[in-house]
Amino acid sequence: MRATTRRELLHAALVAAGTGLLPACHRTSLGPPSERLPAYHPGEALPWRNWAANQGCRPVMRGAPENEAALADLLRTAQGVIRPVGAGHSFTALVPSDGTLVACDLMSGVLSADPDRLQAEVWAGTRLHQLGPALQAVGQAMPNLPDIAYQALGGAVATSTHGTGPSFGSLSSMLQGLALVTPAGDLIECSLEQNPEIFQAARCSLGALGVVSRMTLQNQRSFDLTETTSFEILEDVLDEIEKRREQHRHFEFYAFPHTGAAMVVATDEGRREPTPEVPVEGDPIHALRDAYRKVGGVPLLGSRLYESIVSDLGGTEPIVRSGPSFQVLTHVRIARFREMEYTVPSDAGPACLREILDTIRRERIPVIFPIEYRYVQRDDVWLSMFHDRDGCTISIHQFADEEYRPYFDSMERVFRKYEGRPHWGKLHTQDSQSLARLYPRWKDFLEVRESLDPAGRMLNEHLRSVFGVTRSAS
Numbered sequence: 001m002r003a004t005t006r007r008e009l010l011h012a013a014l015v016a017a018g019t020g021l022l023p024a025c026h027r028t029s030l031g032p033p034s035e036r037l038p039a040y041h042p043g044e045a046l047p048w049r050n051w052a053a054n055q056g057c058r059p060v061m062r063g064a065p066e067n068e069a070a071l072a073d074l075l076r077t078a079q080g081v082i083r084p085v086g087a088g089h090s091f092t093a094l095v096p097s098d099g100t101l102v103a104c105d106l107m108s109g110v111l112s113a114d115p116d117r118l119q120a121e122v123w124a125g126t127r128l129h130q131l132g133p134a135l136q137a138v139g140q141a142m143p144n145l146p147d148i149a150y151q152a153l154g155g156a157v158a159t160s161t162h163g164t165g166p167s168f169g170s171l172s173s174m175l176q177g178l179a180l181v182t183p184a185g186d187l188i189e190c191s192l193e194q195n196p197e198i199f200q201a202a203r204c205s206l207g208a209l210g211v212v213s214r215m216t217l218q219n220q221r222s223f224d225l226t227e228t229t230s231f232e233i234l235e236d237v238l239d240e241i242e243k244r245r246e247q248h249r250h251f252e253f254y255a256f257p258h259t260g261a262a263m264v265v266a267t268d269e270g271r272r273e274p275t276p277e278v279p280v281e282g283d284p285i286h287a288l289r290d291a292y293r294k295v296g297g298v299p300l301l302g303s304r305l306y307e308s309i310v311s312d313l314g315g316t317e318p319i320v321r322s323g324p325s326f327q328v329l330t331h332v333r334i335a336r337f338r339e340m341e342y343t344v345p346s347d348a349g350p351a352c353l354r355e356i357l358d359t360i361r362r363e364r365i366p367v368i369f370p371i372e373y374r375y376v377q378r379d380d381v382w383l384s385m386f387h388d389r390d391g392c393t394i395s396i397h398q399f400a401d402e403e404y405r406p407y408f409d410s411m412e413r414v415f416r417k418y419e420g421r422p423h424w425g426k427l428h429t430q431d432s433q434s435l436a437r438l439y440p441r442w443k444d445f446l447e448v449r450e451s452l453d454p455a456g457r458m459l460n461e462h463l464r465s466v467f468g469v470t471r472s473a474s
């Protein structure tokens with residue numbers, strides 16, 4: 001194969017896969033088994049594990065109620081610690097319980113749509129990939145989405161999951177109302193007008209208040225988007241970052257550690273002719289890792305050699321994807337990784353990213369996974385990472401078959417210096433004391449939690465540490 005063709009294929013594959021957080025069906029990295037993952041023994045209850053295969057449990061009971069009455073019964077009578085589960089796409093230990101797991105998978109779909117207000121009431125168990133087409137059928141679309149669509153709406157909202165774009169808040173901010181079934185089995189309808197305190201707590205609850213059964217979304221008329229991805233010099237992008245982020249409906253980039261390169265993704269309304277799909281040979285993110293392993297350690301020249309390999313990708317034409325918004329905003333992610341993400345104040349983003357990249361270089365951290373950089377609008381949701389503050393989110397990843405801890409520990413020190421707030425669903429080491437300092441409405445949330453679940457039946461070990469609750473549920 002000609003070198004150019006190989007380069008073009010690598011480029012196209014990286015772009016198509018959103019930086020190679022990649023399709024890697026022939027070589028999925030599950031990594032060494034985690035000590036948290038229970039083994040399956042025939043005859044015993046089926047263990048649960050998350051997407052990233054770093055969290056697991058062996059619940060004595062799993063429930064998937066078909067309606068709110070059955071959900072209320074289940075919560076009233078559930079054994080042990082009760083944890084709601086969506087699609088298991090959180091990296092943190094939000095879900096594990098050896099008591100009861102509750103899935104809303106059978107409560108899925110659009111309940112009703114209001115064509116004048118462009119609102120829709122939706123079951124919380126609806127997966128985002130089902131929601132896009134279902135809303136399109138009633139002429140609506142969510143204004144923004146995260147970069148994948150595997151999550152359940154209830155799971156995504158519970159962690160303030162977000163996409164990118166300075167004019168768009170997280171999914172939690174798009175809620176107009178919701179129904180919450182408490183651990184006592186009560187059904188509470190809430191909105192800014194009705195039970196407003198519970199509403200503000202339940203819009204991003206970490207599943208600690210009960211189970212959200214349905215929600216009303218503020219949508220917009222369905223629309224098309226075109227995404228253009230190109231390789232650029234990172235410092236050029238950072239130099240004009242304010243202009244870039246305002247110029248496009250959605251804007252983000254991925255910075256390649258040990259290089260000065262960035263993959264820039266700009267998305268705007270309208271349709272354009274998409275770039276023809278290139279058949280992908282092999283697994284580009286592993287190809288990049290192999291390249292780094294071969295040349296990265298070469299004395300004095302290693303980083304330069306690797307940088308030239310990555311920069312070479314910049315010579316090719318931008319890649320264009322176009323279609324209905326829900327298809328363009330979301331991507332395929334199959335290769336396993338572990339992730340940490342912090343939201344820093346919007347204007348601190350460039351300085352924080354530069355310090356992250358400098359630290360990787362200075363400490364010679366052997367990481368090649370590109371670093372994702374996005375913007376999210378402020379909101380008033382009590383535990384949202386964007387509470388009262390426009391945010392810049394910076395996400396770091398490591399392959400699931402590599403040790404991530406020393407890398408993540410080092411980066412977390414930088415994030416904390418910039419008053420970063422950790423994504424609730426992504427790895428972090430903060431506890432109630434440090435988190436309380438980051439959230440002005442922290443105490444208000446704790447009061448609502450205590451009033452709805454005084455016995456702590458919804459709290460597993462992770463949530464007890466997050467909320468500073470020492471006693472266990474009986």
Ligand SMILES: Cc1cc2nc3c(=O)[nH]c(=O)nc-3n(C[C@H](O)[C@H](O)[C@H](O)COP(=O)(O)OP(=O)(O)OC[C@H]3O[C@@H](n4cnc5c(N)ncnc54)[C@H](O)[C@@H]3O)c2cc1C
Nearest residue numbers: 086087088089090146147152154155158161162207212425
């Ligand atoms: C490949 C990948 C890509 C990702 N991309 C993004 C991204 O672009 N942007 C972003 O912000 N995040 C992203 N994430 C993180 C992810 O969106 C969040 O962790 C999200 O919470 C996962 O949703 P889930 O349905 O898998 O929920 P789970 O991980 O199963 O659960 C998450 C939380 O929701 C609670 N919960 C679930 N259902 C309910 C309910 N009905 N009522 C109350 N609580 C409930 C659970 O108890 C838990 O606390 C990504 C994760 C992965 C693995």
